[in-house]
Amino acid sequence: MDVPLGIPFEHVIYLAIILFLIGVVGILIRRNVIFILLSLEVMMNACGLAFIAAGARWGEADGQVMFMFILALAAAEVAVALGLVVQLSRRFRTLDIDAASEMTG
């Protein structure tokens, strides 16, 4: 049972995995807080894509509901994270995430 556009389910999942891995690599190699947040957004959207695709694959509405939740979560996360970014730049005069490792764990 294919989706109307005719894109195979597997391809969508591959795309989601690639997007997720891009996000992971971004988090691991980027030091700038803004880019880390961007990478997180990419990962979340990869998850959302996987949900949509799965919902379409089995004809269930749950996938789309889950995407709604992810959107709400992303909005909230961005609100908090941007606050943290502002604080970080005020305190340390930089956006380098490693500057905030003073407590060393």
Add this chain to the structure above:
Amino acid sequence: MSMLWIVPALPLAGFLILFVTEGKLPKMAVAAIGAGSVGLSALVALFVGIEFMGSGSTSYAQDLWTWMAVGEFSVPVTLYLDRLALVMVGVITGVGFLIHLYATGYMWEEEGYSRFFAYMNLFVFAMLLLVLGDSLLLLFLGWEGVGLCSYLLIGFFHTDPANGYAARKAFVVTRVGDTLLILGLFLLFREIGTLDIQESIAGAKEAWPNGSTMNTAIALLLLGGAVGKSAQVPLQTWLPDAMAGPTPVSALIHAATMVTAGVYLIARMQGIYLLSDTAMLCVAIVGLVTLFIASFTALVQSDIKRVLAFSTMSQIGYMFLALGVGAWSAAIFHLMTHAFFKALLFLASGSVILSLHHEQDMFKMGGLWRKLPIPFWCMAIGSAALVALPLTSGFFSKDAILLTASHSENYGMWLWGGAVAAAFMTSLYTMRMMVITFFGETKMEPHDPSKANMWLPLLVLAALSIGGGWLGFSVLEELFHDGGVHGGLHLDDPIAWATMAVPLLGVAFGYFVFATKAFDRRGMVESAAGKAVGKYWFTGWGFDWIYDTLVVNPFRWLARLNKNDAVDYIFRFTSLVARILHNLLSITQNGRLRWYALTMFAGLLFALVVVAII
């Protein structure tokens, strides 16, 4: 007689009060509690004693409670009073009270007044437990309590490390004897199956024929315990060092009561000893050897308290000799009179020492007899009893011992001869001590600290030292059904004449040597041989040297070798491993967010791979 339990309870109560209040009570209250508890205890003991003697029974047992019960084995806490225990209780509480009273004055200026009396009361309690205990286990409890208190009191002036060493030495040396004692108790329990004193003696009489090996072994092990506590050869080295304690402690523990615990033990277990001639002979020989060694050592000491310490050893040697020849009541009689006159000698010498600002060297004293009349006359009376001048208390008791020894079947005349020769030495060193301390030219100006609470006990003890002999006859008659004490003078017996004459000869000779200038003893003392012998005697016949070489120094060497404790390496290795692991893990906690994320994803990947493989 039902008041018997109060006798040990009062000193215990005194100890607990002084212990709990931690020295916050005023000194007068401490003195009242410390001396009062023992005084009241002595009064109760007196009433109990009168009632007991009046009742005509031979023993009285008071069950208090069950100490422990395991299966069929149970140890009741039972107080057992017979004439032997009565004499001991009388000596402990009576003489103990006089010494406590004296100590209230003697220790007045010292730090730790309350602590001192707490220990003293605990000591009296432990000693009472020892003599009143109905089972050998209870006796052993008191025995160990006495050892503990002796440790605490010898090291009472704890700011000087030398005193701590003396205290440890006393504790460890007596511990050797205690180990032998407890081995003897184990053996007795295994063979007879009870630790009740009367039952075990009766059981031993049934189980073993005369002279059986097991019985002899037990008797000798018990003798080992007695030798340790009573400072007899070969475990005598702790007693002279124990003089580091305050003088009332020396009087109470190291003269009047604790060192007699060994004598009591053997007298109490006489049923065991009577079954073994070998053990009896060993007791007599231990006594005689100690008697000799201690007399010669006392002759060359310069510290007045050490002279008295060695004379204590030799007098207890007399008691062991008496026990060894079966003169039980003579031994206990001498124990009692010795408690009187040795306490008197120690307390009087304490007065001398205190008046000279804690000077104990006899050669720095001299000419004190006019300036310190009470201590002088008390010392003179005590010395008279010590050398057994006729009609003093020491005369009757020592006479009883020597006469019984001379009639003994086991080498009787040899024992008698040795003991009489030692009696001559006793006279000699006593004269030396008296002459050097009290006569000649004055070297130090004494200040007389006489207070009523100090000279009153001296006078009472002096009276007892003279008249105590008659006190003994009434109580001690038929004590052990061995004919009692042969009191009075035996004018028809040449041995009795010799026994009586030798101390007099000794005193006369001592006077000739030490007090007159007719005899030049410098030449003898200062010749090379004289010096060598004097030095040898001074060190107590080299026993300390032997023990230091054989035991103490090898042990120290081993301890130094094992300074880092080989066993500890195992545990130190465990802690090292834990520390390395900790360091490894703490590296990962570096505070870098991306590192944490990486490890998280690595862990996730790992989990996925594991799931995929499985």
